[in-house]
Amino acid sequence: xxxVHIIGAGLAGLSCALKCQNAQKRVVIYExxxxxxxxxxxxxxxxxxxxxxxxxxxxxxxxxxTLSYLNQIGSxxxxxxxxxxxxxxxxxxxxxxxxxxxxxxLSTNWWKNKNFNMPKIxxxxxxLLLKLGLAGRNVTVRDIFSENHPLYPILLDPICKxxxxxxxxxxxxxxxxxxxxxxLFKGEKACRPMIFENxxxxxxxxxxxxxxxxxxxxxxxxxxxxxxxxxxxxVKGLNFSDRNFSIQPNDAVVLAVPPDTxxxxxxxxxxKLQTLPIVNVHFRINKNITLPGNNLFLGLIGSKSQWxxxxxxxxxxxxxxxxxxxxxxxxxxxxxxxxxxxxICKINQKTPPPxxxxxxxxxxxxxxPIALDGRPMVQxxxxxxxxxxxxxxxxxxxxxEGSILSGNIAANEVIQKIx
Ligand SMILES: Cc1cc2nc3c(=O)[nH]c(=O)nc-3n(C[C@H](O)[C@H](O)[C@H](O)COP(=O)(O)OP(=O)(O)OC[C@H]3O[C@@H](n4cnc5c(N)ncnc54)[C@H](O)[C@@H]3O)c2cc1C
Numbered sequence: 449x450x451x452v453h454i455i456g457a458g459l460a461g462l463s464c465a466l467k468c469q470n471a472q473k474r475v476v477i478y479e480x481x482x483x484x485x486x487x488x489x490x491x492x493x494x495x496x497x498x499x500x501x502x503x504x505x506x507x508x509x510x511x512x513x514t515l516s517y518l519n520q521i522g523s524x525x526x527x528x529x530x531x532x533x534x535x536x537x538x539x540x541x542x543x544x545x546x547x548x549x550x551x552x553x554l555s556t557n558w559w560k561n562k563n564f565n566m567p568k569i570x571x572x573x574x575x576l577l578l579k580l581g582l583a584g585r586n587v588t589v590r591d592i593f594s595e596n597h598p599l600y601p602i603l604l605d606p607i608c609k610x611x612x613x614x615x616x617x618x619x620x621x622x623x624x625x626x627x628x629x630x631x632l633f634k635g636e637k638a639c640r641p642m643i644f645e646n647x648x649x650x651x652x653x654x655x656x657x658x659x660x661x662x663x664x665x666x667x668x669x670x671x672x673x674x675x676x677x678x679x680x681x682x683v684k685g686l687n688f689s690d691r692n693f694s695i696q697p698n699d700a701v702v703l704a705v706p707p708d709t710x711x712x713x714x715x716x717x718x719x720k721l722q723t724l725p726i727v728n729v730h731f732r733i734n735k736n737i738t739l740p741g742n743n744l745f746l747g748l749i750g751s752k753s754q755w756x757x758x759x760x761x762x763x764x765x766x767x768x769x770x771x772x773x774x775x776x777x778x779x780x781x782x783x784x785x786x787x788x789x790x791x792i793c794k795i796n797q798k799t800p801p802p803x804x805x806x807x808x809x810x811x812x813x814x815x816x817p818i819a820l821d822g823r824p825m826v827q828x829x830x831x832x833x834x835x836x837x838x839x840x841x842x843x844x845x846x847x848x849e850g851s852i853l854s855g856n857i858a859a860n861e862v863i864q865k866i867x
Contacts, residue, residue, distance in 0.1 A: 450698040450866040451476060452859075453686065455673050455713070458486025459848055460836040461704030462656045463517055463855030464862070465665055471863045475665040478686065478693075480672035483649075484657055486706075487808060488848060490649035496732040496762070496802050501648045503728040503808060504757040504764045506610075506745070509533070510630040510638030511849040513856060521655040526646045528744065533639040536743045537602070540792060541750035545740055548603075550632055550639040573599050577628060583621035586817040590617040602749055609754060609768040610747075612815035612845050613724050620817045627845050643744055645759045652848075676701070676713045682831050695832070700862045704836040704855065706810065716829060721822050721839060725774040726811035727767045729785045732802040735761055737793050746792075753788045763789065768811075778805040812846040813839045826858045832865070834858045 452468045454461045457479035465475045483489060493500045507514055507527065518524045535548040576599070579592050589608055593600050593616070600616065608619040611627045631638050644651050657667060677685035677692065683701045685692040695701060703710050711719045738758070739746045745757045752773065755766040765785050767773060773781060786800035813819055823841040826834050836858035838851035 450474070450700070451696065452700050452702065452862055452866070453478065453693070453695060454702045454704055455686070456480075456486065456704035456709075456837075457484035457667060457669075458704060458837070459488055459652065459851040460838065460855040460858070461486075461702070462653070462660075463513075463852040464702050464704060464836050464859045465660055465855075466517070466520060466656065467856055467859030468862060469660060469663045469665050471859070473863065473866070475660065475663075476693075477660075477665065477667045478671045478673050478688070479667060479669050482669050483653075484667065484669075485649055485653040487811065488648050488851075489653060490647040493730070493804050496730060496804055498730075498732060498762050499647050499650075500730050500762060500764070500804065500806075501644065501728075502806050503726055503811070504745075504755065504766050505644060505648055505848060507642040507848060508631050508638065509640035509642070510634055511642075511847075512630075513852045514849050517852050518652070521652075521659050523651050523655050526644075526651040528643045528645045530641045530643070530744070533636050533641065534743075535639075535641065535747060536739075536741045536745075537606075537747040537749060538740055538792065539602070539749040540788065547741065550636050552636040569598055569602075573597070577632075580621045580625040580628065583625065585620075585622055585820050587621045588617065588817060589619045589621050589624055592621055606747055606749065606754065611847070613726060613768045613812040614815045615769050618814065618816050620815055620820055622817075622820065623815050623845055626843060630844075641745070643757070643759075645744070673713065676833075678830060681829065683833050698866055700832045700834065700866050702834045702836055702858050702862060704858070706837065707813065707839050708810070710835060710837070714828060714830070714833065714835075717824060717835075719822060719824070721819055722814040722816075723810035724768075724812060724814045725770045725807060725809045727770040727774055727781070728806045728808075729765045729767075729782055730804045730806070731763045731765075731782075731786065731789070731800060732761055733758075733763045734801075737763065737795060739793065748788075748792070751788045751792075753785055753792075756789070756792070763793075765789065770807075774807055774809060781805055815845055826854070826861050834861055 451474040454477045605616040608616040675687035753765045757764045782803040836854040838846035840854045842850045844850040
């Protein structure tokens with residue numbers, strides 16, 4: 449049997465491994481760190497005495513690749529689906545609170561709910577979203593909607609930051625359209641938020657490893673591939689410290705690593721993709737603290753904090769496209785965010801409770817018009833080498849859905865190739 453060698457145990461590598469194993473291929477995964485999950489992982493934080501995620505993640509009902517992945521690993525019941533779909537927001541400048549409740553587009557609700565419950569928005573403003581679908585490849589969201597448009601500060605910029613990790617001023621209009629097409633424009637069910645109340649690793653990663661280990665897949669942790677050995681347009685070996693893993697003529701190699709590592713291991717790629725940070729601040733809180741509207745998460749307008757998530761004794765704040773704060777000292781950052789939380793949750797406690805700041809400096813690629821042309825396809829010029837990752841050319845934003853799709857695409861290519 450031929451072997452599929454997968455470098456990187458993030459979601460792209462893991463989804464590729466699942467599919468290859470299901471197709472009766474032998475799978476070996478090489479992972480640099482001591483744990484799987486990459487940019488989507490949990491760990492036990494001794495300071496907080498809690499299991500926390502590197503950053504709060506959210507899925508939407510329209511993420512079909514991810515939902516079928518969850519079904520396959522048996523985790524579908526571990527996620528919390530908010531039904532009917534609801535996105536609560538608070539503008540901390542005027543204390544205005546509203547809930548966006550995407551309607552079922554086939555029902556008469558659609559017309560009753562004319563402004564989606566958003567302040568000062570009319571149906572005709574929403575209709576302008578259709579313009580995104582006509583945008584060229586080099587158009588940003590701000591090129592279509594000016595910053596003065598009523599949807600810009602309360603919907604477009606927050607969605608661009610949440611879904612593309614890129615502010616609307618720089619975000620690709622086409623990519624936003626792609627996102628909306630699979631969610632908002634499909635109606636209520638495709639918009640249902642899904643939250644990881646049990647944590648990312650227990651839901652998405654650990655069950656995958658168990659599934660893989662029940663088959664014959666091997667996962668080698670703390671195995672950072674330093675170099676790929678090429679000969680005659682074929683991968684012949686993988687270099688790890690002072691040893692080489694040899695690659696047989698009918699084996700395939702999938703590079704499921706972030707773009708900078710991919711360029712080092714496969715320099716012909718000549719990538720020019722920029723990345724942007726996401727900052728998360730986690731607090732250990734008393735169980736009696738609640739969010740306005742008693743929600744599990746809340747979108748914020750007019751503050752540094754963009755989203756708050758609450759589960760049991762953990763309150764987590766997400767700031768995407770976080771260039772302006774990523775180099776702030778952690779203590780200052782935690783205090784600044786806690787000051788906002790105190791106000792939002794009406795807590796009378798100036799000193800933050802135990803906190804942890806996690807800065808993912810290269811959280812995702814900047815999802816700009818330029819990046820659209822820089823995202824490579826799965827195939828390479830090397831006969832038995834393939835690429836996967838949220839940053840590859842999936843047509844989707846760089847998210848869980850994109851990374852799982854990329855792993856599936858790579859697996860299909862590999863399965864064809866090494867029949
Ligand atoms: C803070 C944060 C919040 C996010 N929020 C959301 C969200 O709400 N919803 C959503 O859908 N997406 C979200 N994302 C995006 C999502 O996490 C990513 O799209 C996804 O995890 C990327 O998976 P990947 O497999 O493509 O890459 P990675 O997770 O980066 O996996 C690459 C793996 O390769 C390993 N590796 C690197 N170099 C080597 C080497 N030389 N040898 C061996 N192994 C190597 C790495 O250790 C890593 O495990 C968020 C990301 C972050 C950081």
